[in-house]
Amino acid sequence: MESVTQFSGKVVPLAVADVDTDQIIPARFLKTIEKLGLGKNLFHDWRYLADGGPNPDFIVNRPRAKGGTILLAGDNFGCGSSREHAPWALMGHGFKAVISTSFADIFRNNCLKNGLLPIVVDEAAHGELFAAAEADEDCRVSVDLARRTLRLPSGREVEFPIDEFSRKCMLEGGDQLSYIQQQMGAVEAYERAAPNVLNTL
Amino acid sequence: MSKPRTLFQKIWDEHVVVHEAGAPAVLYIDLHLVHEVTSPQAFQGLRDRGLKVRRPERTMATMDHSIPTTDRALPILDPIAAKQVEQLRINCREFGVPLADMGMEDQGIVHVIGPELGLTQPGFTVVCGDSHTSTHGAFGALAFGIGTTEVEHVLATQCLLQDRPRTCEVRFEGAAPDGVVAKDLILALIARIGIGGGTGHVLEYAGEAIRALTMEGRMTLCNMSIEGGARAGMVAPDDTTFEYLAGRPKAPQGAAWDSAVERWRKLPSDAGAVFDRTETVDAAGLEPMITWGTNPGMGVGVTQPAPEPNGNPGIRKALDYMQIEGGKPLLGRPIDVVFVGSCTNSRISDLRLAAGVLRGRKVAPGVRMMVVPGSEKIKVQAEAEGLPEIFKAAGAEWREAGCSMCIAMNGDQLTPGQYCVSTSNRNFEGRQGKGGRTFLASPLTAAASAVEGAVTDARRYL
Numbered sequence: 001m002e003s004v005t006q007f008s009g010k011v012v013p014l015a016v017a018d019v020d021t022d023q024i025i026p027a028r029f030l031k032t033i034e035k036l037g038l039g040k041n042l043f044h045d046w047r048y049l050a051d052g053g054p055n056p057d058f059i060v061n062r063p064r065a066k067g068g069t070i071l072l073a074g075d076n077f078g079c080g081s082s083r084e085h086a087p088w089a090l091m092g093h094g095f096k097a098v099i100s101t102s103f104a105d106i107f108r109n110n111c112l113k114n115g116l117l118p119i120v121v122d123e124a125a126h127g128e129l130f131a132a133a134e135a136d137e138d139c140r141v142s143v144d145l146a147r148r149t150l151r152l153p154s155g156r157e158v159e160f161p162i163d164e165f166s167r168k169c170m171l172e173g174g175d176q177l178s179y180i181q182q183q184m185g186a187v188e189a190y191e192r193a194a195p196n197v198l199n200t201l
Numbered sequence: 202m203s204k205p206r207t208l209f210q211k212i213w214d215e216h217v218v219v220h221e222a223g224a225p226a227v228l229y230i231d232l233h234l235v236h237e238v239t240s241p242q243a244f245q246g247l248r249d250r251g252l253k254v255r256r257p258e259r260t261m262a263t264m265d266h267s268i269p270t271t272d273r274a275l276p277i278l279d280p281i282a283a284k285q286v287e288q289l290r291i292n293c294r295e296f297g298v299p300l301a302d303m304g305m306e307d308q309g310i311v312h313v314i315g316p317e318l319g320l321t322q323p324g325f326t327v328v329c330g331d332s333h334t335s336t337h338g339a340f341g342a343l344a345f346g347i348g349t350t351e352v353e354h355v356l357a358t359q360c361l362l363q364d365r366p367r368t369c370e371v372r373f374e375g376a377a378p379d380g381v382v383a384k385d386l387i388l389a390l391i392a393r394i395g396i397g398g399g400t401g402h403v404l405e406y407a408g409e410a411i412r413a414l415t416m417e418g419r420m421t422l423c424n425m426s427i428e429g430g431a432r433a434g435m436v437a438p439d440d441t442t443f444e445y446l447a448g449r450p451k452a453p454q455g456a457a458w459d460s461a462v463e464r465w466r467k468l469p470s471d472a473g474a475v476f477d478r479t480e481t482v483d484a485a486g487l488e489p490m491i492t493w494g495t496n497p498g499m500g501v502g503v504t505q506p507a508p509e510p511n512g513n514p515g516i517r518k519a520l521d522y523m524q525i526e527g528g529k530p531l532l533g534r535p536i537d538v539v540f541v542g543s544c545t546n547s548r549i550s551d552l553r554l555a556a557g558v559l560r561g562r563k564v565a566p567g568v569r570m571m572v573v574p575g576s577e578k579i580k581v582q583a584e585a586e587g588l589p590e591i592f593k594a595a596g597a598e599w600r601e602a603g604c605s606m607c608i609a610m611n612g613d614q615l616t617p618g619q620y621c622v623s624t625s626n627r628n629f630e631g632r633q634g635k636g637g638r639t640f641l642a643s644p645l646t647a648a649a650s651a652v653e654g655a656v657t658d659a660r661r662y663l
Contacts, residue, residue: 017515018396018496022629027608031267031281033241033288045631050617076397079430079496080629082332083239084348105366105400105432106332110348163364165224176350177250180358183227186219187360190229194215200322200453200461201231201259 001115003173007096008142008151009069013133014059017074021107024078024086038085039092060093064137072129073100078107087116097143099150101126112166113176117143119150119160128152145171205471208437209368209403212343212468216326218360225362231325232337233355234311235262235298237289238610239330243353244292254296256359261320262293263301265310267610270573270600273304282611296356309576309602312336312544316420317578319449323438323465328355333544333626335426339419340446341438341468343403346427366432367477369402370470373410375485380660382554383418384546384624384643386410387425388490388500390482396498399431402478405470406436410484416445417550424545425626428497437469489659491531492628492641494519499628503646503658506530522630523638524618531640531656538621539570539597539651540633541644543607546624547575549582551644556588558648558662559595565654570597571613573605597651609634622650 029041047058054061071090077100078086087110090098097117111118121129132153133139142151145167149157169176206214213228220226233256240262247254254260267282269275277283286303293300301307307314312333315321327337327344330352337344347361355361373386391398404426406419414422419436426434436442443462446452453461492500493507499519501507509527510517520527525534541547541555552574564570572592574580580602583589589599606613607625609632615621617636624647625632628639642650645659652662 015514016518020496020627020629022627022632026631026635027266027610030238031279031285031610033245033285035242045635076400076430079396080332080427080627082330082346082348084242084330084350102397102400104397104430106346106348110350113348113350163225165362168223176362177354177357179224180227180354180360180362183219183360184358186227187229187358190218200457201320201451 001113001170001173004096004115004117004145004170006142006144006146007069008140009096010067011070011072011129011133011139011141012059012065012068013072013130015074015130018076018079019073020080021078021083021086022080025083025089030083030085035088037092038089039094042089042093069094069096070141071095071098072133073098075101077103079104082106084110084114087111087114091116099129112170115170117145117170119143121150121158121160125152125158128154205473205475207368207470207474207476208341208405208435208468209343210474212324212326213365215324225364227360228326228363230328230355230359230361231259232315232320232327233260234315234327234329234334235260235352236266236311236329236331237264237285238266239349240292240352241285241288242349243330243356244296246353247296247356252357254298254356257297257299259359260298260356261301261315262289262298263308263311263314264289264303266604266608268303268603269611270603270605270613273601279612306577309578310544310547310604312424313547313575313579316340316416317449317576319446319452322446322452322461323442324468328361332427333424335431335434336420336424336544338423338426338433338435339416340442341435341465343433343435345433367402369399369404369478369480370476371404371406372479372481373406373408373484374481375409375483376413377410377484377487380489380645380663381487382643382645383414383421385487385490386482386484387422388492388497388641389487390480391425391429391498392490392500393482394429394480396428396496397430399426399429402431404429404431404434405476406434408484411436412439415550416441417548420548421545425497428626438465489643489646491646491656492639493523493525493531495522495628495630497626497628497641500641503532503656504530532658534656535620536568536622536640536650536655537619538615539564539568539647540573540606540621540623540625541647542571542573542575542605543625544575544604545626546644547573547579549579551624552579552583552588554644555648556591558645558652558659559597560591562595562652564596564651568651568654570651571600571606572597573600574602576602606633608632622647622656
C-alpha cells in the first residue's frame with residue numbers, strides 16, 4: 001500500500017449509525033474479480049434512484065461533497081459482511097479516512113490493510129465534528145498519522161488510537177505479508193513441534 | 202497449578218507461532234475455507250508475487266454465493282458470475298487447492314460443508330473470507346471471517362496477523378421452551394446486546410440451553426455471532442460434538458480418533474477461568490423471535506410490538522424502510538415470500554422442522570416459498586427422507602444448494618417492496634434484493650408463516 005503520513009481534507013458527513021457493508025457496496029457488485037473500479041458502486045442503493053440517476057438528497061451526491069476525502073460516519077460503521085470491496089469502494093471514490101466512534105472489527109482490519117485510515121474519536125469530538133460539518137459545508141480536518149492526531153475545525157487536536165504495527169505499515173507503505181514471510185522459520189519450527197495437533201487433517 | 206484458562210485462551214496459546222513486541226501475534230491457521238467471491242483478488246496477489254499456496258491440504262474451496270440454485274445442468278446465465286466461478290476453477294487448478302465444484306457431491310455452502318466433511322474440528326483455528334465463518338465455533342474451534350488481503354496472507358503462509366480479542370461468556374440459563382430453537386436464542390441475544398455489542402470479543406456460549414442443542418443448533422447459534430459484532434462465537438466440545446464428528450471423511454480415524462478425543466476433552470474452559478465480560482440470557486423466558494427492522498439486533502418476541510421511534514433516528518429510518526408502524530406486533534402482517542436456507546438454517550434438522558409444519562398443509566395462495574438445502578449431501582439426505590415431496594406438495598420450491606436469497610447475488614431475490622420471512626442471517630436494507638424487506642426468524646416460524654401467508658406464532662403449529 002502507499003504510505004500515508006499527513007493529510008487534510010474536506011469532511012463528508014453521513015449521519016447514519018450502524019452502516020453495514022451491504023450499504024457500502026451491495027452484494028450484486030461483488031461478482032467482479034478485480035479490486036479497481038468499485039468507487040462508482042459506493043453506497044449504490046442510497047446514492048442512485050430507481051432510474052439510475054443520482055439521488056440529489058444523498059450526501060455523497062451533494063455539491064458540498066465534491067472533493068471530500070474524509071467520511072464522517074455514525075457509530076459502528078462497517079458492520080456485517082467481511083467484503084473487502086467496502087474499503088476498495090470507499091478508496092475508489094476518493095476517501096482516505098473514515099471517522100466514527102467505532103468500527104466493526106473485520107471492516108477496520110480491511111481498512112488498515114489497504115491504507116484507508118479508520119479514525120476512532122470519542123463522542124464529544126464526534127458531536128463537535130457533525131456540528132462543524134453542519135455549520136460549514138467546507139468543513140476540513142487534518143490528520144497526522146505520525147502523531148496519531150486529528151485536528152478539528154475548531155483547532156482542537158484529538159488523539160486517536162491505532163495499533164503500532166498498522167501505524168508503522170501505513171507510514172512506511174509497508175507490507176504485512178512480508179512481515180509474516182520473515183517469520184517462516186518460526187512457522188516451520190511450529191509445524192514440526194506440534195504434529196499431534198496438526199496431523200488430524 | 203497453572204492458571205485456569207478459557208477455551209479461547211487455550212486455542213489461542215496453542216496457535217501463536219511468534220508474538221513480537223510492537224506487532225500482532227502470528228497465528229497459525231489449521232483450516233482455510235475459500236469461496237468464489239472473496240478469493241480471486243487474493244489468488245491474483247499470489248500470482249503477482251510469484252507465491253504458492255503453502256498448505257493446499259489445509260485449504261478447501263467451494264462455490265456457493267454466485268451460483269444459481271436452479272438445474273445444475275444449465276449454464277450460468279449471468280456472464281459476470283460465470284466468469285467468477287470459472288476463475289475459482291482456474292485458481293484451484295493452478296494452485297493445487299481442492300475444490301468442491303458445482304455438481305460434485307461435496308459442494309455446498311462453505312460453512313455447511315466444512316463441518317459436514319469433518320474438516321472443522323475442536324481446537325482448530327478456522328478462517329474464511331466470509332463473516333459467517335463464526336459458524337465453525339460450534340465445534341470448540343476459534344473461527345472467524347477475514348478480508349481478501351488476509352485470505353492472501355493465509356494462502357501464502359498459513360498464518361494470520363491477529364491482536365488478541367477480549368472474551369465474553371454468554372450464559373443461556375434454563376431450558377428453552379417448546380418452539381424456541383437455536384435461531385431464537387441468538388436473535389434474542391443480539392436484540393439484547395445490539396449489533397455492535399460484541400465488537401472486539403470472542404463469545405463463549407454456555408448454560409443449560411446450549412448444552413441441550415444439537416451440533417446443527419450450535420452452528421446456527423455461532424453463525425450469527427458476527428451479527429452481534431463479535432469476532433467469533435464458540436461452544437465447548439462435548440459428547441454431542443464427538444458423536445457428530447465420528448466417522449466423517451476428514452475426521453481422525455482409529456487410534457488417531459481416540460487420541461484426538463482425549464485432547465479435545467481438555468479444551469473446555471477450566472473452572473475459575475476469567476472472562477473479560479459476562480452476559481446472561483433467561484432462555485426459559487424466551488418466545489420465538491422475529492426482526493422488525495433493518496439489522497439483526499432489531500428483533501422482538503413474536504407477540505411483542507415493534508418499538509416506537511420516540512426520537513431515535515435509527516428506529517425511525519428502519520420503520521420507514523420496512524413500512525411498518527411502531528408500537529404494534531408483526532403477527533398477522535401479510536408476507537410475499539418465505540426463504541428457508543442459508544449458512545444459518547439450511548441443514549437437515551432445519552429442513553425437517555420446516556417440513557414438519559408443512560406436512561399435509563399448503564403454502565398460502567400468493568406466497569412464494571423457497572427451500573434451499575445447504576449442501577448437495579443435505580439435498581440427498583432430504584430426498585432420502587421424502588422432504589422434497591412434502592415441500593412440493595405444499596407448493597414450495599425445492600432447489601439446488603447455495604447461498605441463494607440470503608445474499609441475492611445469484612438471481613434469487615426479492616422484488617422492491619416485497620416482505621419475506623427468512624431463515625437467513627441479515628435483514629439489512631436490500632440484502633435479499635434491492636428494496637426487499639426481511640423478517641428474520643427460525644425455520645419453524647418461517648414455515649408457519651408460509652402456511653398463514655402472514656407472520657405467525659409457530660407455537661400454534663407444534
